[in-house]
Amino acid sequence: MEIRHLRYFVAVAEEQNFTRAAERLFIAQPPLSRQIQQLEDELGVSLFERSSRPLQLTEAGKFLYTHAKRLLAKSAEIKTMTQRVGKIERSLSIGFVATTLYGLLPRIIRQFREQHANVELTLHEMTTSEQIEALKAGKIDVGFGRLRVEDPSIRRILLREEPLMVALPSSHALAQKGQKLTLRDLIDQPLLVFPKQPRPSFADQILALFYDRGLTPNKVIEVRELQIAIGLVAAGEGLTIVPSSMHAFIRQDVSYLDLDEQRAVSPVIMSIRMGEQSDDLKALLQNIYQVYEDERIRYIREEL
Incomplete structure (x- = not known):
């Protein structure tokens, strides 16, 4: 059973018509019909109810369609990844979520550029879910996010767990006390x-x-992005919880207080394609660890 057989089969299954499928595949109908017949002969089952109009899949056909789609998607993914790995020019495309940009990521990127001037770096702001899809499509080489997204094609490297803080208006009564806060507060x-x-x-x-602590905030306001949340905090519209690196985002009208809660942390996760071991990615990971050590930040060390 060859990849082309699966591609032909999927086209017929989706078009529910040999003529339309042949047009979609840019081949004549008779060769397409022969390829499908060869596939059925090899498998020893009928894949289509040929007496029905439009064409319908048999139970065996439905099973094969589901798995053929996955195999074709995986084949395309492997092709894209192999082409990217085989490129002669050295480049590294990085995806990141906004909250990582207020931490050490800019310093890490700057230091990597200084040490590896021959590697072209490009940066792309995207959500963790978008990073996973971009990695699988070969659009980026590495992603930095905060969500634990499970995908068999992606390796997640937990870099560190960053403490969380409360951002609140500087004039707020809780800010005036200047004490650590609990979630119950x-x-x-x-x-x-x-x-x-x-x-x-x-x-x-x-x-x-x-x-997780049996608490429910009385009023939750969803906003589009971090900067809007901080702006609304400054306007006295509420409080927000942010990674501790946001403390560097200084505004006179916003105060940051520590959270006195165990496990009140947000992970910083580096995502790469499973099996990826390029020298540039190894260098980037070592660069991250060096910055953490320079800053005396506790981290979890892994190797590519």
Whole structure:
């Protein structure tokens, strides 16, 4: 059973007509019919109910269609990844979520550029889910996010678990106390979470912190992105919970207080294609660890 047989079969199954499928495949109908017949002979089963109009799949055909789609998608993914690995020029395309940009990522990128001037770097802001699809499509080489997305084609490297802080108006009574806060201190305050879409997202991580402790915020306001959340905090519209690296995002009208809660952290996750072991990615990972060591940040070390 060859890939082309599966491609022909899927076209006929989706078009429900040999003539339309042949046009879609840019081949004549008689050769297409022969290829499908060869496939059925090899498998020893009928794949189509030829007496029905439009053409319908048999039970065996339905089973094969489901798995053929997956195999064809995987074949296209392998082709794209192999072509990218085989490129002569050295480049590294990086996807990142906005919250990682306020931490050490800019320094990591800058230091990598200084040490590897012959590698062309490009940066793309995208959600974790978008990074996974972009990795599989060969559009990026590495992603930095905060969500644990399971995919057999992707390897996740947990770099560190970043403590969370509360951002609140500097004039707020809780800010005036200048003490660490608990999640229970926040449930009666309007809580701004981000991003609003797509989900799951960092917003769900924050809400889970409350729900896991049997707490429910009285008012949750979903906003599109981090910058909007901080702007609304400055305007006195509520509080928000952010990674501790946001403390560097200084505004006179916004204060940041520590959370006095165990496991109130947000992971920083590096995602790459499974089996990827390029020298440039290894160098980038070592660069990350060096920056963490310079800053005396606890991290979890893995090797490619």
